Amino acid sequence: TPPIELPPINIEALQAEDQINDRDKSLPWRYGVKRELQIDLLENAIWTILPNGDRLLQVAIYSPNAVNLSLNFDNFFIPKGGRMHLFNEAQTDVSRAFTNDQNRSSNVLGSWFITGEVIIVEYYEPAYVSDEVRLSIESVIHGYRMGAVERYAEGMMRGLNDSGSCNYDVNCSVGEDFDAKKDILKKSVALLNLGNGYLCSASLLNNSVGDKTPYLLSGNHCLDNSDPALWSVRFNWMSPNPVCATEEESDDLQTNFTMSGTVLRANNELSDFALVELVNPIPDSWDITFAGWDRTDTDPEYQVGIHHPNGDITYALRSFKKEM
Numbered sequence: 001t002p003p004i005e006l007p008p009i010n011i012e013a014l015q016a017e018d019q020i021n022d023r024d025k026s027l028p029w030r031y032g033v034k035r036e037l038q039i040d041l042l043e044n045a046i047w048t049i050l051p052n053g054d055r056l057l058q059v060a061i062y063s064p065n066a067v068n069l070s071l072n073f074d075n076f077f078i079p080k081g082g083r084m085h086l087f088n089e090a091q092t093d094v095s096r097a098f099t100n101d102q103n104r105s106s107n108v109l110g111s112w113f114i115t116g117e118v119i120i121v122e123y124y125e126p127a128y129v130s131d132e133v134r135l136s137i138e139s140v141i142h143g144y145r146m147g148a149v150e151r152y153a154e155g156m157m158r159g160l161n162d163s164g165s166c167n168y169d170v171n172c173s174v175g176e177d178f179d180a181k182k183d184i185l186k187k188s189v190a191l192l193n194l195g196n197g198y199l200c201s202a203s204l205l206n207n208s209v210g211d212k213t214p215y216l217l218s219g220n221h222c223l224d225n226s227d228p229a230l231w232s233v234r235f236n237w238m239s240p241n242p243v244c245a246t247e248e249e250s251d252d253l254q255t256n257f258t259m260s261g262t263v264l265r266a267n268n269e270l271s272d273f274a275l276v277e278l279v280n281p282i283p284d285s286w287d288i289t290f291a292g293w294d295r296t297d298t299d300p301e302y303q304v305g306i307h308h309p310n311g312d313i314t315y316a317l318r319s320f321k322k323e324m
Helices: 011-021 179-188
Strands: 032-040 046-049 055-062 068-077 083-087 118-125 134-143 189-193 198-205 215-218 232-235 258-260 262-268 273-278 302-307 316-321
Touching (some): 055 134, 118 134, 179 189, 179 302
Antiparallel strands (some): 032 134, 046 055, 055 118, 068 134, 189 198, 189 232, 198 215, 215 273, 232 258
16 A cells, blocks of 8 residues: 655654653653544545455555554544554554444544554455445644663663552562552553643542443643543553563563543642543453552551653563651
8 A cells, every 4th residue: 555655753853852741751752753644545545346246445644654553533433333443563562442332523633653664554344334434534643752672772762660660560570568459459550642642541440330331541741731631541561571671582561452532531730640531441351450449548558659751662660668
């Protein structure tokens, strides 16, 4: 598929900005830059009519030197029976299927990112589908400083251990009093793609009814210049081997536990929290934990936070021991 080519970005200017902004830990971590791109896929696509009458639409977008690419749709509607996938040229990174379950009243949708400098949109429609598909892209997020672990050691803009000395690889042992709980709780931690080139961490939180309504707890600062409707989330995004913050190579675990679309339910600037709800329920087959909570006044013996500092591919654990 001949790609739609975008001009190169000024990576030196972005690096200069990042050297300043990365010092401000109150800001979300920037991994990419938003590129405005108004494309109606139905007008720019190559349609292939299959022998049985089914149709296949393909559009490719090329952004030079991108580590990964994601898309924001401003007019998204897939009729029942149709399905869309996003993937790279080598087809080594393929999204979950987007179906009519992802349709929203707002008609917008943000995708998780696909590795590489080319992203291909493929929409498949059976011959019996009568409703018209709508797929219009308003922007592309060009990721320029994320990727597989081995690329970090090749002079990328950041390296391993960049998250700070107070953070520990969650796969490493931190003590018998917490290891068993940690291995369960880390499955509630998610990485948020904010749809604007920035990342945040979040936790999947159960409610008082215990019905597993998919609430995500994150920071209010993650709402800055971002639309929760365009947020996408990935769970269990971590190194499968306990490299314990060393530079030993480790492959990214391909879980495809990704989901698009959230709705803001509550937030507060003073306490810096934001509670959003995923538009779609969490599939029962996903190996994911809903974190619990406690509103009593009993002081805990220790406090632990698990997150993705600076967008690291492994979780990091930070402990706050209570003074006795």
